[in-house]
Amino acid sequence: MTAGKRGALLGLVLTSLALPAGAEGARGDMLAGSCAACHGPEGQSPGAIPAIAGIAAEDMARLLSEYRSGALEGTVMNRIARGFTDDEIAAIAAYFAALR
Amino acid sequence: MTATALTRRHLIGTALAAPLVLGRPAAAAAGARVAVVGAGFAGASCARALRRIAPEIAVTLIEPEAQIVTCPFSNLVIAGMAEIGSVSHGLDGLRAAGIEVIADRAIGADAGKGKLTLAGGGEVGFDRLVVAPGIDLRFDAIAGYDAAAAEIMPHAWKAGAQTLLLRARLEAMADGGTVAIVVPANPYRCPPGPYERASLIAHYLKTNKPRSKLLVIDGKDTFSKQGLFLDGWAELYGPLVEWIPVSQAGSLLAVDPAKGEIVTEFSRFVVDVANIIPPQRAGALAQTLGLAGEGGWCSVDPVSFESLLVPGVHVLGDAIIAGAMPKSGFAASSQGKACAHALAAVLGGEAPQAPSFINTCYSLVGPEYGISVADVFRVGGSGKIEAVEGAGGTSPRDAGADVRRDEARYAHGWYASITTDIWG
Numbered sequence: 001m002t003a004g005k006r007g008a009l010l011g012l013v014l015t016s017l018a019l020p021a022g023a024e025g026a027r028g029d030m031l032a033g034s035c036a037a038c039h040g041p042e043g044q045s046p047g048a049i050p051a052i053a054g055i056a057a058e059d060m061a062r063l064l065s066e067y068r069s070g071a072l073e074g075t076v077m078n079r080i081a082r083g084f085t086d087d088e089i090a091a092i093a094a095y096f097a098a099l100r
Numbered sequence: 101m102t103a104t105a106l107t108r109r110h111l112i113g114t115a116l117a118a119p120l121v122l123g124r125p126a127a128a129a130a131g132a133r134v135a136v137v138g139a140g141f142a143g144a145s146c147a148r149a150l151r152r153i154a155p156e157i158a159v160t161l162i163e164p165e166a167q168i169v170t171c172p173f174s175n176l177v178i179a180g181m182a183e184i185g186s187v188s189h190g191l192d193g194l195r196a197a198g199i200e201v202i203a204d205r206a207i208g209a210d211a212g213k214g215k216l217t218l219a220g221g222g223e224v225g226f227d228r229l230v231v232a233p234g235i236d237l238r239f240d241a242i243a244g245y246d247a248a249a250a251e252i253m254p255h256a257w258k259a260g261a262q263t264l265l266l267r268a269r270l271e272a273m274a275d276g277g278t279v280a281i282v283v284p285a286n287p288y289r290c291p292p293g294p295y296e297r298a299s300l301i302a303h304y305l306k307t308n309k310p311r312s313k314l315l316v317i318d319g320k321d322t323f324s325k326q327g328l329f330l331d332g333w334a335e336l337y338g339p340l341v342e343w344i345p346v347s348q349a350g351s352l353l354a355v356d357p358a359k360g361e362i363v364t365e366f367s368r369f370v371v372d373v374a375n376i377i378p379p380q381r382a383g384a385l386a387q388t389l390g391l392a393g394e395g396g397w398c399s400v401d402p403v404s405f406e407s408l409l410v411p412g413v414h415v416l417g418d419a420i421i422a423g424a425m426p427k428s429g430f431a432a433s434s435q436g437k438a439c440a441h442a443l444a445a446v447l448g449g450e451a452p453q454a455p456s457f458i459n460t461c462y463s464l465v466g467p468e469y470g471i472s473v474a475d476v477f478r479v480g481g482s483g484k485i486e487a488v489e490g491a492g493g494t495s496p497r498d499a500g501a502d503v504r505r506d507e508a509r510y511a512h513g514w515y516a517s518i519t520t521d522i523w524g
Binding site (some may be wrong): 036038045047 | 153430433434437453456458472476478488491492493495506509510518520
């Protein structure tokens with residue numbers, strides 16, 4: 001990094017305090033990033049695709065596992081869920097459960 | 101956010117404790133500066149995600165346009181199904197997220213000195229530079245097709261005035277006319293885009309000018325969601341649409357806008373309205389900064405998106421070759437977020453974690469007939485971004501009308517969500 005960096009601490013206390021802390025939370029945040037493109041910012045969908053913020057973690061994990069296995073039939077979600085492991089599904093579920 | 105009225109100057113030397121948000125080493129990155137060039141899907145997603153996950157990093161976004169007009173959903177404007185305002189997004193949401201937005205054009209950078217030069221004469225200092233310049237249309241690739249020709253035969257592959265021009269040309273055409281869409285060889289921005297455009301122009305013609313004809317003159321023999329598009333065209337539009345693969349007409353050689361003429365290796369077409377989508381390359385700034393390699397596209401590290409040619413400069417979106425990821429708005433946004441995570445880690449003195457990407461592309465074959473392709477991507481053993489095996493794929497070809505209707509609704513839902521996520 002170069003010298004002369006300026007202090008830039010805007011919004012420091014305003015973000016994401018409800019999220020799980022630690023490396024697991026960072027992993028969930030990273031994995032969940034792409035979900036927003038369809039399900040809206042922080043899982044709050046403004047349109048026709050269901051909102052997913054605040055779904056209990058065990059419910060979300062079950063839904064994603066059922067999409068993955070085909071027990072639950074969706075449109076794109078079966079194709080997407082097959083790309084994630086149990087651990088990743090758990091991290092994503094914890095992330096959205098912590099959002100309201 | 102309420103802190104946006106504060107300037108950085110107010111906070112110099114503020115001795116706040118580093119927050120333990122997400123377990124990140126925020127103190128290490130405090131005061132770091134990231135400059136992002138381009139407020140499209142990739143650049144705005146990166147800037148916004150970086151502010152959210154690493155609020156101790158100052159983010160400056162350089163974008164000359166006051167509004168981003170998206171290519172996604174611009175096909176609806178061309179077909180008269182939506183107004184241009186519905187695909188135009190201002191930058192106030194980004195400002196409200198704590199990003200400093202500078203309305204200027206970046207014209208040069210010295211990565212070693214951490215300085216970006218602006219057309220207006222200003223400079224922006226950075227520790228890391230993110231360049232998301234989109235595409236440039238190659239006006240040197242087709243004889244007779246330059247910027248002036250595009251005023252008669254629009255490309256409409258950068259949304260805005262060109263979108264409205266193609267719309268106006270279609271409206272002015274008499275019933276019984278011939279429309280041609282010329283599609284380039286890979287790679288180009290939005291692989292299924294030309295075929296959605298063909299679908300929605302066909303819908304417009306069938307509804308308003310049913311004796312007309314639409315030719316899709318392709319630089320390829322296969323294309324994205326091909327079976328689904330061809331099924332949909334046969335079902336909805338019948339002989340109104342004719343797809344002409346490169347093996348039939350050969351490659352595009354020349355156009356003559358005054359005569360409405362399109363010349364390929366084996367054929368010559370004279371049409372009333374021509375939409376020429378020319379070959380492309382990474383946007384101008386990528387060329388200026390030496391970020392683009394052979395073929396005109398940029399190569400990057402698949403975890404950090406740092407240029408393989410210029411250290412300290414990260415490149416995102418349609419300008420890069422991202423392994424198996426297509427050049428789409430969704431992919432660009434996914435890359436922007438992954439790059440933000442990598443920047444937060446690197447500026448905090450940590451190694452970035454392995455990223456995960458999704459791409460879902462909806463296309464409208466008709467107003468109530470949607471299809472999709474979805475994939476999950478990871479950095480594979482090859483060191484390149486690969487599609488996760490066993491995941492992904494397209495809508496089933498044997499799906500019923502209810503599924504097509506659902507996917508058309510979800511296409512609109514996707515657009516509402518991603519544009520709110522990025523610019524809202």
